[in-house]
Amino acid sequence: MIKKILEILKEDCECAYKGLPKGMKMRVDDFDLWYGKTQAITSVNMNIQKNKVTAIIGPSGCGKSTLIRSFNRMNDTIPTVRTEGHVWLDGYDIYDDTADCVEIRRKVGMVFQKPNPFPFSIANNIYYGCQVNGMDVAKDEVVERCLKQAAIWEEVKDRLSENALSLSGGQQQRLCIARALAIEPEVILMDEPCSALDPIATAKIEDLINELKKDYTVVIVTHNMQQAARVSDYTAYMYLGELIEFGKTKQIFENPREESTEKYITGRFG
Amino acid sequence: MSIRKLLAIWIFFVSIVISLIGFHSLAVQSEIEYWTMAGSLILLSISGHACGIHNYSTKKDGKNLFMLIYGSVILTIAALSFYIPDVLDLRPWEIYARIPDHFFFALIMLFVGIFTSYLSFRPYHNYNKEGAQSGALYVLHVTILLTLLPLFIIIFNIIFRGAGGITYEFLTEDIVSMGEQGGVYPAILGTLAMIALTAIIVLPLGVGTAIYLAEYARKGLAVRLIRTAVNILQGTPSIVHGLFGYAFFVLIVFNGQKCLLAGALTLAILTLPIVTRSAEEALNAVPGDLRDASLALGATKWQTIRKVVIPPSLPGILTGTVLGLGRAAGETAPIMFTAVYFSGAGTPRSLLRPVQALPYHLLSLYRLVGYRDVENQAWATALLLLIIVLGINISAIIVREKYRQRF
Numbered sequence: 275m276i277k278k279i280l281e282i283l284k285e286d287c288e289c290a291y292k293g294l295p296k297g298m299k300m301r302v303d304d305f306d307l308w309y310g311k312t313q314a315i316t317s318v319n320m321n322i323q324k325n326k327v328t329a330i331i332g333p334s335g336c337g338k339s340t341l342i343r344s345f346n347r348m349n350d351t352i353p354t355v356r357t358e359g360h361v362w363l364d365g366y367d368i369y370d371d372t373a374d375c376v377e378i379r380r381k382v383g384m385v386f387q388k389p390n391p392f393p394f395s396i397a398n399n400i401y402y403g404c405q406v407n408g409m410d411v412a413k414d415e416v417v418e419r420c421l422k423q424a425a426i427w428e429e430v431k432d433r434l435s436e437n438a439l440s441l442s443g444g445q446q447q448r449l450c451i452a453r454a455l456a457i458e459p460e461v462i463l464m465d466e467p468c469s470a471l472d473p474i475a476t477a478k479i480e481d482l483i484n485e486l487k488k489d490y491t492v493v494i495v496t497h498n499m500q501q502a503a504r505v506s507d508y509t510a511y512m513y514l515g516e517l518i519e520f521g522k523t524k525q526i527f528e529n530p531r532e533e534s535t536e537k538y539i540t541g542r543f544g
Numbered sequence: 545m546s547i548r549k550l551l552a553i554w555i556f557f558v559s560i561v562i563s564l565i566g567f568h569s570l571a572v573q574s575e576i577e578y579w580t581m582a583g584s585l586i587l588l589s590i591s592g593h594a595c596g597i598h599n600y601s602t603k604k605d606g607k608n609l610f611m612l613i614y615g616s617v618i619l620t621i622a623a624l625s626f627y628i629p630d631v632l633d634l635r636p637w638e639i640y641a642r643i644p645d646h647f648f649f650a651l652i653m654l655f656v657g658i659f660t661s662y663l664s665f666r667p668y669h670n671y672n673k674e675g676a677q678s679g680a681l682y683v684l685h686v687t688i689l690l691t692l693l694p695l696f697i698i699i700f701n702i703i704f705r706g707a708g709g710i711t712y713e714f715l716t717e718d719i720v721s722m723g724e725q726g727g728v729y730p731a732i733l734g735t736l737a738m739i740a741l742t743a744i745i746v747l748p749l750g751v752g753t754a755i756y757l758a759e760y761a762r763k764g765l766a767v768r769l770i771r772t773a774v775n776i777l778q779g780t781p782s783i784v785h786g787l788f789g790y791a792f793f794v795l796i797v798f799n800g801q802k803c804l805l806a807g808a809l810t811l812a813i814l815t816l817p818i819v820t821r822s823a824e825e826a827l828n829a830v831p832g833d834l835r836d837a838s839l840a841l842g843a844t845k846w847q848t849i850r851k852v853v854i855p856p857s858l859p860g861i862l863t864g865t866v867l868g869l870g871r872a873a874g875e876t877a878p879i880m881f882t883a884v885y886f887s888g889a890g891t892p893r894s895l896l897r898p899v900q901a902l903p904y905h906l907l908s909l910y911r912l913v914g915y916r917d918v919e920n921q922a923w924a925t926a927l928l929l930l931i932i933v934l935g936i937n938i939s940a941i942i943v944r945e946k947y948r949q950r951f
Contacts, residue, residue: 348840353762380842390833393856406843406851450837457842 294365299324299461299491300345305359307340307349314340317359318517320510322461327483327492329506329523331499333538337515338495339387342463345493346382347375363461380407383459387466389446391438391453396421396430399438399449403457416456424452425482444475451482455490462486464494468501480505499539503527511535548602551595552668555611556661558588563657569650578626581649585622588660589615595667607671614663618656625652658686702927709924719887719900723909723918728925730891734804734899735932737892738883739873741808742815747865749812750819754861757820758827759849778817783877785814790881798896805895807883814878815868822864826857859947866940874933876903902929 294301300322307315315337322328330338340349347368349355360367368378391399400417403409417434421427426448430441438449447467454462464483468476483505486492496502502509502523509526511519511534519526519535530536562584569576596612625648632643662679669675713727720726753774761767789810798806830853838848872878884901886908892899902925909922 346840348836351836351839376842376844379840384840386833386836386840388833390831390837392834392837392852402838402851403841403843406838406841406847453837453841 294362297324298322299364300493301362302341303360303362305341305344305361306357307337307344308354308356309352310354314515315344316515318512320517320520322491322493323508324491325487325489326507327487327494327505328508328510329502330493330495330510330512331497331502331538332512332518334497336512338512339465341512342465342493342495343384345461345463346379346384347373348379348384350375380457381459382461382463383454383457384463385447385450385454385465385467387469389443389450389470391441391446391449393437393439395435396438396441396449397434399453400456403453407457409457420452420455421449423455423485424448425478425485426452442475444471444478447471447475447479448482451479451486455486459490461491461493464492466495466497469497476501499527511538513538547598548595548670549668551591551598552664552666555588555591555595555667556664558584558591559657559660559664561657562588562653563655563661566650566653566655566657569646570654575644575646576649576653578645578649581653582622582625584653585618585625585656588656589619589622591615592618592660599667599671610671611663611667614660618660621652621656625649699930702923702930706923706925706927706930709920710927714921714924718890719905722887722912722916723905723921724916728900728902728905728921728928730889731900731902731905731925732928732932733891734884734889734901735873735903735929737804737899738808738811738879738901739869739936741804741895742811742872743865743869745808745812746815746819746868750816750865750868751823751861753816753820754823754827755849755854758824759845759853774817774820777813778821781877782814782875785810786877786879786881789813789878794882801896802881802883802885802898803894803896804883804892804899807879807899807901810878810882811872811875814875815865815872818868818871819861819865822867823857823861826860826864827853829860830857859944863940863944866936866943870933870936870940873936874903874929876907880904880907902932 298321302318302320302322305315305318306313318341320328330342332338343349344357345361345368349357357369360369362368363378363382367373368382392402394402397413397417400420401413404411404413404416418427418431421430426445429445430449433440438446441449447470451462451464451467468479471479480501483492483494487507494502494506506523509521509523510517511526511530511532513534519530519532521531526535527539530539565576565580565584568574592611592615596609596615599608599611602608628645628648630645632645632648634641634643662683665679665682666675669678711727715727715732716729717727718730719728753770757767757770761770789806793806793809794800794802834852835848838852839845843851879901883898884904885898886905887900889898889900906922906925906929909918909925912918913922
């Protein structure tokens with residue numbers, strides 16, 4: 275059905291379609307965002323490659339969370355937000371007037387900073403996404419697949435009917451990742467997924483991200499530079515709402531072009 | 545136990561007794577002589593002096609003189625009270641009141657007693673921080689006691705006077721000879737029917753408004769206006785609701801016919817703000833994280849509200865509704881013009897017929913006291929009404945505790 279919609283979109287609204295080069299999943303074009311009168315993001319341009327991990331780093335308040343929330347239009351829930359520019363997903367502008375937020379969020383899943391499982395059973399947490407999207411799948415299968423993909427199956431397989439809030443923080447966060455996988459998204463956005471977790475849980479999630487990039491495109495916001503260096507293929511450095519530098523992670527960390535990036539990475543500022 | 549502590553405890557008990565004497569005098573209007581008041585204050589003052597001298601003799605520190613100075617202050621108060629006139633006549637100031645001196649004596653005893661009992665914690669704890677802490681805690685305990693006291697007095701009073709009147713006949717028969725005999729069976733059924741009907745009307749309206757306010761409405765002028773309107777509705781006196789119900793529902797909608805439905809509609813308007821407010825609070829208590837999580841999974845706003853927001857807030861919504869219904873069950877003013885007869889309505893059979901109800905029954909019996917022998921019936925009715933209202937409130941508490949959701 276999505277394909278059909280996209281086909282119709284393609285025919286009806288040429289302006290909303292722009293072919294992306296092969297291997298590119300998303301593209302951000304001159305994107306600006308305002309909270310009321312305060313500009314939070316200023317003309318950001320960046321590319322997100324398919325089946326790669328892209329990390330966004332930067333000091334607190336630089337707009338990295340706002341930017342990642344723009345990729346599935348989660349900022350629409352805040353009444354004062356206004357945007358300009360385009361974000362292309364597979365060549366379709368998600369900020370086009372005809373774009374359907376619900377459909378975009380089904381294709382671009384999200385994991386939040388704080389683990390936020392629903393107060394349902396573990397299995398129902400996973401199945402919720404399938405339910406609301408009317409996906410015709412067997413509950414047991416999808417629960418098992420997602421929990422296995424999120425590397426939490428072994429820990430919870432005997433307690434699927436227990437309340438998800440009885441899990442530990444790290445387990446809750448992996449459950450949230452599993453929940454995001456249930457609706458078979460193409461891109462997974464992670465907004466500081468490890469900031470509330472201890473080092474062991476963090477390591478598990480980092481391993482998981484490495485696994486996930488085989489099937490998905492991952493964008494991760496982190497305030498932990500070592501984490502960005504460990505898990506990502508591309509890194510974007512933001513400062514005061516602007517994208518200062520974007521490139522391969524190796525290049526950003528070993529040979530940054532901008533002075534500001536170098537200062538931040540070496541810990542002299544930020 | 546050191547002498548310091550014993551003296552402090554002694555002062556505490558003396559001051560408690562003094563404040564109780566003052567309270568008793570105010571409560572039953574018994575007259576206190578000047579020397580009763582002055583004598584007890586002098587006793588307190590001597591104890592304070594003794595305490596202060598003992599404290600200072602054990603440790604020569606300025607703060608140990610505290611009770612000594614305070615004892616002198618009390619003595620001064622006692623001496624100055626001598627000049628309170630027998631009757632304070634306010635008429636020269638255009639106020640038509642004459643206050644007798646024993647009123648002031650009782651007030652002085654009450655306040656000096658409470659304040660001294662509070663201060664007695666200081667010498668007990670050797671004037672350190674802990675003394676101030678326990679003193680403050682003691683004051684809080686006193687306020688709690690004073691808050692709960694009226695509740696217990698009311699409940700026990702009504703139980704003692706009303707329990708005798710509740711008989712099998714009282715519960716199962718209709719009113720006979722203006723309430724002197726018979727019972728309140730139709731009134732019980734009428735009240736229950738009215739509450740049930742009110743619940744059916746108010747629940748969808750109140751919850752719908754709350755969902756709109758909490759989830760959909762942007763935080764702008766319109767929402768502020770709606771919320772203000774809800775607050776005003778809540779502050780409106782119930783007699784005004786009753787008159788409105790009569791003028792609108794009875795006269796216009798039901799052609800001058802008092803009926804169960806008109807009463808329930810009026811009560812629904814009365815209860816609506818309570819239900820809306822509590823439902824909105826319950827909805828707002830669901831963390832925004834969960835809404836985000838649901839939206840990020842491709843759920844629509846309505847799916848999010850229906851599956852994620854409403855289930856955990858349901859206990860809160862129900863509790864608020866039941867509390868509102870508890871209020872409605874006890875109201876007389878909104879139903880007396882719109883739905884109820886004192887007698888002759890019989891058990892409720894139709895929405896469009898009048899009923900009998902307990903609060904109005906009680907009011908009518910009260911009016912007959914002195915003309916007819918209905919006092920026992922009135923107390924029994926009061927007890928029955930109390931049982932129904934408390935029962936409703938307790939069930940609300942049980943629902944809330946049992947299904948309370950933690951995030």
